[in-house]
Amino acid sequence: MEGQALKVCGVGALRACYREPGQLIWSKEGTWLTTTDGALQLTQLQRPGKPIQPALQALQPWGASGSRTLVPPDES
Numbered sequence: 001m002e003g004q005a006l007k008v009c010g011v012g013a014l015r016a017c018y019r020e021p022g023q024l025i026w027s028k029e030g031t032w033l034t035t036t037d038g039a040l041q042l043t044q045l046q047r048p049g050k051p052i053q054p055a056l057q058a059l060q061p062w063g064a065s066g067s068r069t070l071v072p073p074d075e076s
Contacts (some may be wrong), residue, residue, distance in 0.1 A: 008033075009052045010044030020069075027065035031055035 006024075007025035016041035017032070019025075025039070032039040039054045062068070 004048060005059070007046040008042055008044075009046050010042070010055075012041035012043050014038045014040050022070050023067055024070050025067045026056060026059050027058075031059065033070075 012045045013028075014035075015032075015038055019034045021034050021036050021037070023034040024042075025034070030040040033042055033044075034040075037063050042055045044052050049056055050058070051057045056064075059066075
């Protein structure tokens, strides 16, 4: 985020969601990535230079909860 790549290392459920695709949303209830088919639960993420971590732990530098619009690398 903000110029850093996040590697998705574990996923869980897909649930209905009506937000625009490409939103990363996290809170104490979990971490979700919105897609055209719904919201995909992210369970493990890896930041550059860090080990694979539970998703909420990996996102801690950006706060206990939040949301960001993700931009694919070829569009940044």
